Amino acid sequence: MVDYRREGNVAILTVNNPPVNAISTRVKDGIYECISRAKNDTKVSVIVIHGHGKHFIAGADIHGFSGQRESSKVVATLPEVIAFMEASNKPIVAAIHGTALGGGLEIAMGCHYRIATKSARVGQPEVLIGILPGAGGTQRLPRLCGLGPALDLISTGRHIKAPQALKLGIIDKIVSDDILKEGIAFAKAVIDKPLNGRRISTLPVKDAENAEQLISAANASVRKRQRGMMAPIWNIKAVAESIKLPFDEAMEKEAEYFTVLVTSSQARALQYAFFSERLAPKWEVPGVASYNTVKPMNIKTAAVIGAGTMGTGIAMALLNARIPVTLVEQNKQFLEKGVKMIQDLYAGSVRLGKLTADQAKYLLSNLKTSLSYDDLSTVDCVIEAVYENMALKKEIFAKLDNACKPSAVLCSNTSSLDIDEIASATKRPDKVIGTHFFVPAYYMRLLENVRGKLTSPETIATVQSLGVRIGKIPVVVGNCDSFVGNRMLGTYTSEAQFLLEEGALPHEVDSVIKDFGIPIGAFEVSDLSGLDIGWRIRKERYEKLEKSGKKHDPNARFINGERFSPLGDTLCEKGRFGRKTGMGWYRYEKPGAKEPFIDAEITTLLEDYSKKHNITRRKISPQEIFERCFYPLINEGFKVLEDGIATRPEDIDVIWINGYGWPKYTGGPMYYANQIGLDKIYDTMCYYYEQHPTSSHWRPSALLRDLAKQQLPISQWGKQVASRL
Numbered sequence: 245m246v247d248y249r250r251e252g253n254v255a256i257l258t259v260n261n262p263p264v265n266a267i268s269t270r271v272k273d274g275i276y277e278c279i280s281r282a283k284n285d286t287k288v289s290v291i292v293i294h295g296h297g298k299h300f301i302a303g304a305d306i307h308g309f310s311g312q313r314e315s316s317k318v319v320a321t322l323p324e325v326i327a328f329m330e331a332s333n334k335p336i337v338a339a340i341h342g343t344a345l346g347g348g349l350e351i352a353m354g355c356h357y358r359i360a361t362k363s364a365r366v367g368q369p370e371v372l373i374g375i376l377p378g379a380g381g382t383q384r385l386p387r388l389c390g391l392g393p394a395l396d397l398i399s400t401g402r403h404i405k406a407p408q409a410l411k412l413g414i415i416d417k418i419v420s421d422d423i424l425k426e427g428i429a430f431a432k433a434v435i436d437k438p439l440n441g442r443r444i445s446t447l448p449v450k451d452a453e454n455a456e457q458l459i460s461a462a463n464a465s466v467r468k469r470q471r472g473m474m475a476p477i478w479n480i481k482a483v484a485e486s487i488k489l490p491f492d493e494a495m496e497k498e499a500e501y502f503t504v505l506v507t508s509s510q511a512r513a514l515q516y517a518f519f520s521e522r523l524a525p526k527w528e529v530p531g532v533a534s535y536n537t538v539k540p541m542n543i544k545t546a547a548v549i550g551a552g553t554m555g556t557g558i559a560m561a562l563l564n565a566r567i568p569v570t571l572v573e574q575n576k577q578f579l580e581k582g583v584k585m586i587q588d589l590y591a592g593s594v595r596l597g598k599l600t601a602d603q604a605k606y607l608l609s610n611l612k613t614s615l616s617y618d619d620l621s622t623v624d625c626v627i628e629a630v631y632e633n634m635a636l637k638k639e640i641f642a643k644l645d646n647a648c649k650p651s652a653v654l655c656s657n658t659s660s661l662d663i664d665e666i667a668s669a670t671k672r673p674d675k676v677i678g679t680h681f682f683v684p685a686y687y688m689r690l691l692e693n694v695r696g697k698l699t700s701p702e703t704i705a706t707v708q709s710l711g712v713r714i715g716k717i718p719v720v721v722g723n724c725d726s727f728v729g730n731r732m733l734g735t736y737t738s739e740a741q742f743l744l745e746e747g748a749l750p751h752e753v754d755s756v757i758k759d760f761g762i763p764i765g766a767f768e769v770s771d772l773s774g775l776d777i778g779w780r781i782r783k784e785r786y787e788k789l790e791k792s793g794k795k796h797d798p799n800a801r802f803i804n805g806e807r808f809s810p811l812g813d814t815l816c817e818k819g820r821f822g823r824k825t826g827m828g829w830y831r832y833e834k835p836g837a838k839e840p841f842i843d844a845e846i847t848t849l850l851e852d853y854s855k856k857h858n859i860t861r862r863k864i865s866p867q868e869i870f871e872r873c874f875y876p877l878i879n880e881g882f883k884v885l886e887d888g889i890a891t892r893p894e895d896i897d898v899i900w901i902n903g904y905g906w907p908k909y910t911g912g913p914m915y916y917a918n919q920i921g922l923d924k925i926y927d928t929m930c931y932y933y934e935q936h937p938t939s940s941h942w943r944p945s946a947l948l949r950d951l952a953k954q955q956l957p958i959s960q961w962g963k964q965v966a967s968r969l
């Protein structure tokens with residue numbers, strides 16, 4: 245795990261624990277033993293520590309925080325090992341490449357010097373997995389780079405690149421990519437330099453005089469940006485101790501706060517989410533194929549059909565990954581509007597310093613435009629992103645099938661439509677797949693890849709690998725109405741509207757949702773995306789119903805015996821489309837304004853509605869609102885597993901965290917359900933089903949019932965699901 249060798253008077257410690265040199269107990273023990281050996285070796289004058297492979301050290305092994313910890317051969321804890329390194333009379337140089345994160349940066353700060361390659365990144369991302377830097381990071385970083393930057397890095401968990409780390413004083417020098425050679429050369433040059441000023445724990449905290457202001461600004465930022473998370477607060481509290489207490493006493497506080505966090509349910513949930521996100525690309529369709537049995541096709545060029553918000557966002561996601569894109573529209577005006585949208589967004593990135601003008605120019609140089617499918621004969625992959633209309637999508641896919649080479653993969657960015665029906669318009673259904681992006685597509689990390697009945701494993705592998713390449717978290721799901729995310733969402737939005745019928749007001753429902761940690765309420769989000777979108781889809785459904793001989797009554801509260809709320813349609817008929825018209829479930833100062841106000845007109849509309857339908861309005865408790873919004877959603881997650889639409893609970897959680905703003909610190913709806921207790925969820929579902937028998941989303945899932953009895957850990961649910969399919 246840690247190799248020791250000597251080159252002349254330089255001891256070289258190589259940490260070797262693939263894939264990221266995480267600090268396991270054996271790595272920690274290995275570092276301690278090698279440092280002891282170097283200290284005792286009279287031929288050694290200086291020590292270099294570096295990492296084998298792609299990273300220096302990416303932090304403590306996250307498995308160790310909740311799982312079984314290996315027993316240690318040496319008694320010293322990581323903070324003690326680092327103190328031992330810092331106390332060494334022989335200089336120690338950290339030679340950093342790849343990343344030095346978490347415990348990795350803490351080890352580097354226990355060294356007397358830090359050098360790094362230009363592309364190296366450093367950071368204290370512990371907060372993102374619900375803990376804090378427990379090996380002196382909260383105390384050494386403010387001494388090294390100042391209180392303000394340390395508070396920022398530790399409370400947000402963001403990584404910074406070597407040039408910024410150099411500016412902040414976290415590293416001493418940027419060197420060439422031959423990191424070991426550079427480390428040895430640097431070490432030789434510092435052999436005789438005094439170490440006194442190099443032991444970070446002995447230095448004063450920089451910016452201490454501004455502590456009060458910096459700490460209150462950090463807390464204010466956490467309240468705004470990381471609402472509901474306990475780790476950022478404790479991280480700030482730990483850093484603040486560096487101002488109040490001598491180093492050793494502050495270290496005791498750090499250990500105390502670390503224990504609070506590491507045993508918290510938020511930390512466990514965030515660590516579960518960390519591994520779930522890394523599991524998602526490793527798709528598996530039980531009995532069919534999996535990521536390690538199939539090779540993806542290499543996508544060198546792509547096309548996007550439709551230059552609206554979605555299409556341009558997808559084009560940018562591809563361009564950002566250096567994939568040349570042909571953007572296709574039906575007329576010049578739409579095409580020009582789309583290109584302008586892309587140009588403006590890149591110009592914005594340049595203004596914000598996220599891109600240089602040259603980078604933006606290069607990305608745009610990979611964008612071609614066309615009004616004809618004839619220009620798509622050589623592309624490897626096409627992503628259709630026109631509005632949700634089956635007839636239109638089928639027409640496009642038939643044309644693409646004729647225009648594109650036989651090996652090209654044809655993707656539809658549908659959020660709800662039947663992939664098999666879309667594929668039926670082609671002679672290559674094996675190459676057709678759904679790629680459901682989320683708005684804005686260049687930013688949102690989720691990519692829901694929907695396999696049809698005939699989609700080939702190679703096509704699944706290709707879009708999964710493309711997803712990773714463009715920086716997304718790709719999740720494979722099966723084909724059903726609205727797939728995983730929107731199918732579960734449907735239960736939540738329906739129930740939110742039923743609550744309005746029975747006595748709640750939009751802001752009351754939204755505040756329960758936001759208190760739980762979802763950043764935006766159900767009605768706020770409906771106003772933001774526009775009520776007319778759902779209305780258009782529903783009108784298509786009503787037309788279909790009418791064609792099948794069933795008359796649709798606009799006031800009907802039931803469709804095919806299933807409870808339904810016409811409230812959304814009523815609002816649309818009044819021109820209340822949401823923010824864009826200045827009124828929806830809320831009122832806005834003017835069309836396009838962002839701040840929602842409670843609207844007395846809506847309150848009256850709801851009261852009249854309830855009266856008309858003989859519903860006695862009542863005060864609905866926050867607990868009931870919570871259960872009625874979230875329990876059917878969770879139950880639908882179990883039904884999705886039961887139907888084989890998702891194969892693992894982790895995938896559902898990744899979808900909800902990354903596509904719908906579910907608070908990561910609860911792990912996602914499936915993990916959260918397990919925390920609440922599946923038996924409790926099941927019993928509550930049964931209770932409400934009795935009260936609302938005309939809402940099938942209250943029918944408890946059989947899988948939920950069985951898992952509630954079995955009490956299996958969540959990691960075993962996937963296997964249980966596979967065995968039932």
Ligand SMILES: CCCCCCCC/C=C\C=C\CC(=O)SCCNC(=O)CCNC(=O)[C@H](O)C(C)(C)COP(=O)(O)OP(=O)(O)OC[C@H]1O[C@@H](n2cnc3c(N)ncnc32)[C@H](O)[C@@H]1OP(=O)(O)O
Nearest residue numbers: 264266302303304305306322345346347369378379499522
């Ligand atoms: C009495 C009281 C005493 C108190 C004692 C306190 C003692 C505590 C002391 C110290 C505590 C330190 C806390 C930490 O250090 S926590 C860890 C901090 N580090 C991180 O959070 C980094 C997480 N990793 C990443 O950000 C990325 O993985 C990155 C390193 C940037 C690489 O990214 P990428 O190239 O995209 O690769 P993947 O993310 O897919 O990762 C590749 C595989 O590596 C696994 N991995 C990554 N990091 C870790 C880790 N820290 N621990 C375990 N495993 C890790 C990841 O799961 C992938 O695995 P697989 O291929 O199987 O999917």
